[in-house]
Amino acid sequence: MSGTNSDRNSLMQKISECEFMMIDLGLYLDTHPDCMPALAAYHKHQASFEKHVAEFERLYGPLTMYSVNSDNCWTWLELPWPWEMEAY
Amino acid sequence: MLFTNVDFSHIIFYNNMQKESYMAYYNGNYRSGQRQTMANCPNQAPRQRNSxxxxxxxxxxxxxxxxxxxxxxxxxxxxxxxxxxxxxxxxxxxxxxxxxxxxxPSPTCPVAMAYVAFQAFEELFDESKAFRVGTVFPSLFKPFMAGGKCR
Structure with a gap:
């Protein structure tokens, strides 16, 4: 795995922040479906979220079991689990 | 993972007779606080005549x-x-x-009913601040402030 622990944690933090922006804007858009500024902000953070997730998964492996890309082994099991803090 | 702070403690009544509106503050089930006109509400803009x-x-x-x-x-x-x-x-x-x-929702809201004011879009917090405080909308950011103050 490349990258330091602080890079991993700061990237994870950015992913959480972008995800939260999408969640809260999504709640707002549920009641204001035609609000163009909110939609634009949602798409901006969605793009940022996808970019950070792709970067994270490139460096540190899959974030969810839906993005395992290995052909020969199930890397999802090999990586440290989130509660195994000594690995981070 | 939901971090929305919605303040349900403000019930707004319109007084049709006097064409004024007051905000009552509710603390749990007990009505407390002062009546103040909507013009003093920090989140309520004064109505423009030519809107x-x-x-x-x-x-x-x-x-x-x-x-x-x-x-x-x-x-x-x-x-x-x-x-x-x-x-x-x-x-x-x-x-x-x-x-x-x-x-x-309407300038002629009838009395004896509770209304929830309709939220308008505004400039959002940046990502790290929004994640820290739990909302992306500054007007939904209502931290507890002791001493009877409110935001």
Missing amino acids: VCCNPRDRRADENNHCSQNEARTFPDTGCSSKDTCFGQPRTTPAQGVAQSCVM
């Missing part, structure tokens, strides 16, 4: 797009030709320095 009316069911605009709040309720399809300005609520300008967050 474009955007609820065709409740207001009528004349040819200069001025709205009379005292007109009887009718259902003509007038006043709102542009979809950009009409989100189903009257448009007002924000009070100085405060993002407008709430607009009542």
Whole structure:
């Protein structure tokens, strides 16, 4: 795995922040479906979220079991689990 | 993972007789705090006389797009030709320095009913601040402040 622990944690933090922006804007858009500024902000953070997730998964492996890309082994099991803090 | 802070403690009543509106503060089940007019509410913008009316069911605009709040309720399809300005609520300008967050559904809301003001879009917090405080909308950020203060 490349990258330091602080890079991993700061990237994870950015992913959480972008995800939260999408969640809260999504709640707002549920009641204001035609609000163009909110939609634009949602798409901006969605793009940022996808970019950070792709970067994270490139460096540190899959974030969810839906993005395992290995052909020969199930890397999802090999990586440290989130509660195994000594690995981070 | 939901981090929305919605403040349900403010119930807003319109007094149709005096054409004024008051905000009551509820603490749990007990009514407390002072009555204050909507003009003092930090999140309620003072209503502009020349605002474009955007609820065709409740207001009528004349040819200069001025709205009379005292007109009887009718259902003509007038006043709102542009979809950009009409989100189903009257448009007002924000009070100085405060993002407008709430607009009542109608200027003629009947008495004895509780209403929830309709949220308007505003400039969002940046990502790290939003994640820290639990909302992306500054007007929904209502931290507890001891000593009877409110935000």
